[in-house]
Amino acid sequence: MNEKAVMEHVENHFMASEFVRDVVIGMADGLTVPFALAAGLSGTLSSSSLVVIAGLAEIAAGSIAMGLGGYLAARTERDHYLAELERERREIIELPHREREEVAEILSSWGMEDKDVASAVESISKDYDRWVDFMMKFELGLEEPDPKRARNSSLTIGLSYIIGGLIPLLPYMFLQNIKTGLFVSVIVTLLALFIFGYAKGKFMGTKPFKSAWQTMLVGGLAAGVAYMVAKWIS
Amino acid sequence: MNEKAVMEHVENHFMASEFVRDVVIGMADGLTVPFALAAGLSGTLSSSSLVVIAGLAEIAAGSIAMGLGGYLAARTERDHYLAELERERREIIELPHREREEVAEILSSWGMEDKDVASAVESISKDYDRWVDFMMKFELGLEEPDPKRARNSSLTIGLSYIIGGLIPLLPYMFLQNIKTGLFVSVIVTLLALFIFGYAKGKFMGTKPFKSAWQTMLVGGLAAGVAYMVAKWIS
Numbered sequence: 065m066n067e068k069a070v071m072e073h074v075e076n077h078f079m080a081s082e083f084v085r086d087v088v089i090g091m092a093d094g095l096t097v098p099f100a101l102a103a104g105l106s107g108t109l110s111s112s113s114l115v116v117i118a119g120l121a122e123i124a125a126g127s128i129a130m131g132l133g134g135y136l137a138a139r140t141e142r143d144h145y146l147a148e149l150e151r152e153r154r155e156i157i158e159l160p161h162r163e164r165e166e167v168a169e170i171l172s173s174w175g176m177e178d179k180d181v182a183s184a185v186e187s188i189s190k191d192y193d194r195w196v197d198f199m200m201k202f203e204l205g206l207e208e209p210d211p212k213r214a215r216n217s218s219l220t221i222g223l224s225y226i227i228g229g230l231i232p233l234l235p236y237m238f239l240q241n242i243k244t245g246l247f248v249s250v251i252v253t254l255l256a257l258f259i260f261g262y263a264k265g266k267f268m269g270t271k272p273f274k275s276a277w278q279t280m281l282v283g284g285l286a287a288g289v290a291y292m293v294a295k296w297i298s
Numbered sequence: 299m300n301e302k303a304v305m306e307h308v309e310n311h312f313m314a315s316e317f318v319r320d321v322v323i324g325m326a327d328g329l330t331v332p333f334a335l336a337a338g339l340s341g342t343l344s345s346s347s348l349v350v351i352a353g354l355a356e357i358a359a360g361s362i363a364m365g366l367g368g369y370l371a372a373r374t375e376r377d378h379y380l381a382e383l384e385r386e387r388r389e390i391i392e393l394p395h396r397e398r399e400e401v402a403e404i405l406s407s408w409g410m411e412d413k414d415v416a417s418a419v420e421s422i423s424k425d426y427d428r429w430v431d432f433m434m435k436f437e438l439g440l441e442e443p444d445p446k447r448a449r450n451s452s453l454t455i456g457l458s459y460i461i462g463g464l465i466p467l468l469p470y471m472f473l474q475n476i477k478t479g480l481f482v483s484v485i486v487t488l489l490a491l492f493i494f495g496y497a498k499g500k501f502m503g504t505k506p507f508k509s510a511w512q513t514m515l516v517g518g519l520a521a522g523v524a525y526m527v528a529k530w531i532s
Contacts, residue, residue: 093363100359101335101352108351117342117532118335118352121524125334128520129327136512140504175428177421180414187411194409270374278370286362290355298351 082213084267086220090130091260094228096283098122099253102232104290106246108298112236115245119236123229131222138214145206152199156192163199164189170202231256250287257283316447317454318501324364324455325494328462330517332356333487336466338524340480342532346470349479353470357463365456372448379440386433390426397433398423404436465490484521491517 102119109115156163164185171181189195200206235248261279265272336353343349390397398419405415423429434440469482495513499506 092367096363096367097331097356097359100363101356104355104359105352109348113532114343114348117528118339120531121338121528122331122335122356124527125331125338125520125524128523129330129334129516132519133326133330133516136516140502140509140512144502144504171418174432175422175425176418180417180421183414184405184410184418187414188409191409198408268374268378270378275374278374282363282367282370285366286359289362290359293358294351294355297354298347 082217083220086217087224088264088267090127090221090224091228092264092279093126093130094123094225095231095253095257095260096286097126098229099232099249099283100286100290102236102249103246103287104294106236106242106249107291107295110242112240112242112245115236115242116233119229119233123226123233126229127222127225130225131218134221135214135218138209138217139211142209142211142214145200145209148204148206149196149200152204153196156195156199160189163195166203167195167198228260253287254280254284316451320451320454321458322498322501324361324458325462326498326513327360327364328357328459329465329487329491329494330520331360332463333466333483333517334520334524336470336483337480337521338528340470340476340483341525341529344476346474346476346479349470349476350467353463353467357460357467360463361456361459364459365452368455369448369452372443372451373445376443376445376448379443382438382440383430383434386438387430390429390433394423397429400437401429401432462494487521488514488518 098119101122102115105115105118106112167185167188168181171184172178176184188198200208232249232253235252236242236245239245239248257280258276261276262272264279265275268275332353335356336349339349339352340346401419401422402415405418406412410418422432434442466483466487469486470476470479473479473482491514492510495510496506498513499509502509
């Protein structure tokens with residue numbers, strides 16, 4: 065593997081920053097659901113302003129559900145982590161023999177030979193904190209959640225939902241005729257979904273064009289079904 | 299630790315089945331967003347039927363965004379996993395020396411002593427598949443996603459969103475007077491959110507009453523803000 069291949073390797077193993085991931089989570093739903101709701105309602109309502117009211121109410125509801133809901137879920141996850149940590153600490157003190165066996169089982173399952181396992185168990189269980197860490201990670205599969213990150217993450221997701229959701233509503237705000245509003249909103253939002261999907265693919269390290277088409281498809285389908293549902297009941 | 303304590307340990311390490319987790323994901327949003335949208339609109343609309351139309355259009359849009367969107371995200375994740383697997387396989391063949399060093403670094407970071415590391419690296423890198431497995435898990439932190447699970451999961455999330463979303467809309471369907479509809483919808487949905495939050499806490503192994511209050515709070519707040527937004531613009 066030459067220099068270029070190594071560089072490519074680094075680049076492709078690249079994981080999107082958590083900020084970008086949060087923007088993607090919030091904006092994907094923000095571009096899709098208010099868009100689909102507004103498109104759906106424009107088939108039955110006669111006034112653009114009602115579409116805008118419903119759209120903004122949806123954005124308020126959706127951004128709180130995603131933002132605050134996500135924040136509380138992260139806090140709960142942290143409580144869960146701390147409770148498990150407490151339990152694991154106690155167990156290592158109260159049942160060191162059993163916990164040592166668990167370390168051995170984990171190491172064996174990775175293909176380590178018996179003679180190495182015994183010696184590795186010895187070195188891991190020599191340091192109390194490291195031992196606790198090891199059990200948390202590999203017995204329970206838990207990583208310590210960052211409390212500040214939970215707050216930032218929810219804010220980013222909520223704001224991205226709001227920004228994404230405003231895009232499909234803007235045409236209805238500026239165009240009095242609801243049919244024209246719908247037409248411009250569909251064009252603008254499908255384009256935005258395509259660009260967003262492309263960027264998402266780039267950042268996430270997957271195929272950008274595939275991601276662009278798929279994102280547009282989900283948004284378009286959601287809007288189409290919402291339109292049919294609204295037409296059908298009214 | 300006596301028998302009872304051991305049992306308790308097993309019970310508390312219990313992780314909710316993936317099915318339950320999917321129901322929780324779909325229903326949490328389904329109970330919250332259509333509820334908040336309907337409540338928000340009932341402050342400005344005069345007819346219950348418009349609230350129902352908007353609510354059902356939202357349910358259609360939201361369930362597709364969550365269901366289909368989630369399905370495609372899972373497929374992308376799988377593609378990503380397979381691409382990384384392919385790369386890791388190639389690297390182990392082309393650059394075995396460097397990959398062996400990476401195994402050693404990972405093992406050292408867990409507190410294993412140098413003499414154990416060398417021997418453990420030897421046994422792990424003896425079996426090609428196990429070596430690849432080890433790198434995927436501990437260098438890249440990736441587990442193989444299950445394709446069938448992605449489909450089932452999206453279906454469960456989408457359907458749970460629909461079921462959750464219908465609960466706040468039913469009162470508007472049966473009560474002509476929009477104020478009565480709103481009143482009954484708020485009572486019924488807050489109660490449903492409380493019960494749902496309690497069950498969620500039970501299943502997820504966190505405090506049920508805390509979860510119940512929090513779930514109700516998010517739903518109530520979303521509805522309140524949506525109501526104010528709708529009132530303010532109209």
